Amino acid sequence: MPVTAKICGLSTPATLDAAVAGGASHVGFVFFPPSPRHVTLDQSAGLAARVPDAVGRVGVFVDPEDALLDQAIAAARLDAIQLHRATPERAAAIGARTRLPVWAAVAVKTRTDLETAHAFRGAAQRILYDAKTPEDAKLPGGMGLRFDWTLLQDFSHPLPWALSGGLDADNVAEAAAISGARLVDVSSGVESAPGVKDKDKIADFLKTVASL
Ligand SMILES: O=C(O)c1ccccc1NCC(=O)[C@H](O)[C@H](O)COP(=O)(O)O
Numbered sequence: 001m002p003v004t005a006k007i008c009g010l011s012t013p014a015t016l017d018a019a020v021a022g023g024a025s026h027v028g029f030v031f032f033p034p035s036p037r038h039v040t041l042d043q044s045a046g047l048a049a050r051v052p053d054a055v056g057r058v059g060v061f062v063d064p065e066d067a068l069l070d071q072a073i074a075a076a077r078l079d080a081i082q083l084h085r086a087t088p089e090r091a092a093a094i095g096a097r098t099r100l101p102v103w104a105a106v107a108v109k110t111r112t113d114l115e116t117a118h119a120f121r122g123a124a125q126r127i128l129y130d131a132k133t134p135e136d137a138k139l140p141g142g143m144g145l146r147f148d149w150t151l152l153q154d155f156s157h158p159l160p161w162a163l164s165g166g167l168d169a170d171n172v173a174e175a176a177a178i179s180g181a182r183l184v185d186v187s188s189g190v191e192s193a194p195g196v197k198d199k200d201k202i203a204d205f206l207k208t209v210a211s212l
Pocket residue numbers: 008009028030032035036037060061062084130139140141142143144145164165166167185186187188189
């Protein structure tokens with residue numbers, strides 16, 4: 001089975017085009033003002049218009065209000081909602097209201113953290129295993145942190161899932177081999193500075209993923 005990739009936190013037409021040209025299966029737009037990758041509704045609309053139908057548009061949110069979700073879904077014509085710091089109850093309510101697939105981010109540092117994923121069965125359609133960020137960090141993702149990929153070995157996944165956290169062109173093959181991931185997600189590993197995506201790094205990452 002091939003490995004596919006989501007390039008997260010895109011905010012410029014040139015880097016979005018690089019992700020699409022390189023074969024990304026999904027692109028992610030971050031709707032969270034404290035993030036250096038935050039896009040406005042207008043920006044997201046312009047970016048979304050460049051995305052072919054075959055590529056999934058994923059909106060990334062941190063415990064969002066309904067109003068923001070509605071505005072972002074309409075502006076960026078989202079295909080899926082990625083939720084960070086949301087309870088299973090809130091994830092289920094968002095899925096029921098928006099009728100879009102929900103990707104629940106599960107922050108992982110230990111094996112015990114993984115068990116959280118089970119609570120999302122019936123409430124989300126996909127789990128995104130991401131590295132747990134420090135309690136005082138302003139962002140729950142996009143910090144280039146990785147977790148121990150061996151934790152995912154022999155884990156009984158409750159839902160389809162993706163691997164995230166600290167991936168880059170140099171380690172994604174090892175990460176996929178160890179974890180068994182068939183969908184990988186990257187943000188800072190294809191940047192030259194926080195929030196600044198790099199077309200060449202995107203191309204390198206996607207080339208490596210295509211070879212797996
Ligand atoms: O990327 C952000 O700035 C961000 C902000 C708020 C919530 C989530 C965010 N990113 C989520 C992602 O899907 C990232 O791709 C994921 O955390 C991996 O990031 P990285 O370790 O930098 O590749």
